[in-house]
Amino acid sequence: EIVLTQSPGTLSLSPGERATLSCRASQSVSSSYLAWYQQKAGQAPRLLIYDASSRATGIPDRFSGSGSGTDFTLTISRLEPEDFAVYYCQQYGSSPWTFGQGTKVEIK
Amino acid sequence: EVQLVESGGDLVQPGRSLRLSCAASGFTFDHYAMHWVRQAPGKGLEWVSGITGNSGKIGYADFVMGRFTISRDNAKTSLYLQMNSLRAEDTALYFCAKVAGTGYFDLWGRGTLVTVSS
Numbered sequence: 001e002i003v004l005t006q007s008p009g010t011l012s013l014s015p016g017e018r019a020t021l022s023c024r025a026s027q028s029v030s031s032s033y034l035a036w037y038q039q040k041a042g043q044a045p046r047l048l049i050y051d052a053s054s055r056a057t058g059i060p061d062r063f064s065g066s067g068s069g070t071d072f073t074l075t076i077s078r079l080e081p082e083d084f085a086v087y088y089c090q091q092y093g094s095s096p097w098t099f100g101q102g103t104k105v106e107i108k
Numbered sequence: 109e110v111q112l113v114e115s116g117g118d119l120v121q122p123g124r125s126l127r128l129s130c131a132a133s134g135f136t137f138d139h140y141a142m143h144w145v146r147q148a149p150g151k152g153l154e155w156v157s158g159i160t161g162n163s164g165k166i167g168y169a170d171f172v173m174g175r176f177t178i179s180r181d182n183a184k185t186s187l188y189l190q191m192n193s194l195r196a197e198d199t200a201l202y203f204c205a206k207v208a209g210t211g212y213f214d215l216w217g218r219g220t221l222v223t224v225s226s
Contacts (some may be wrong), residue, residue, distance in 0.1 A: 001147075001170075012144060031210070033210055033211055033212075035212040037212070037213075039153075042151075042217060043218075044203055044217060044218050045153065045203070045213075045216055046216070047213060047214050048211040050209065050214075051163035051209070051210055051212070056214065086226075088152065088153055090120070090153070090212070090213070092210070092211035092212055092213075093211075095158075095167045095172070096155055096167065096169050097143070097155040097158070097211075098155065099145075099152060099153040099154065099155065100152070102152045103153045
């Protein structure tokens with residue numbers, strides 16, 4: 001099983017600042033099959049990034065993903081008020097599919 | 109409208125059974141693999157099970173240990189999760205999710221709550 005470790009656990013930032021979220025895998029993620037999801041309280045997760053760096057339909061270009069192998073990053077270039085939420089990475093390259101434990105981006 | 113709607117969650121006693129359903133609409137259901145993901149109160153996301161469009165390939169998380177069975181009825185555009193021998197640690201919000209492209213989850217339902225308690 002591939003274990004995904006996200007850091008930091010909590011990121012305290014102000015609107016307009018840049019957010020950098022990390023996701024590290026215990027072994028190489030096949031074909032960079034890694035996704036990022038955003039979840040707000042009481043809502044279902046929403047797909048942001050797939051295949052490590054491709055933005056999902058309707059996702060603003062301030063969200064970007066990068067990385068390969070075991071190290072992946074989600075960057076939010078300038079935080080908007082609606083971006084404060086919990087973010088999860090997920091690998092779907094090998095079964096069982098696994099998620100990271102999440103990074104909470106909170107308002108400073 | 110493209111959507112997934114889960115149902116069937118309830119408060120049940122340990123050791124009992126429950127069947128969750130996920131009704132899909134707005135897309136060609138049998139073309140896509142589907143999965144169940146759960147989230148315990150205040151915790152992160154945890155993959156439970158997945159099934160291909162023709163039910164030819166099925167996978168489960170280790171913690172299921174033969175207690176859960178995933179299935180689908182393409183004629184009814186519905187996904188199911190039969191859960192037996194439920195435990196307190198199965199208490200969670202259960203989401204169904206649609207697979208797209210290379211295997212990521214592009215559409216999620218709002219979830220159905222399962223509470224296992226005596």
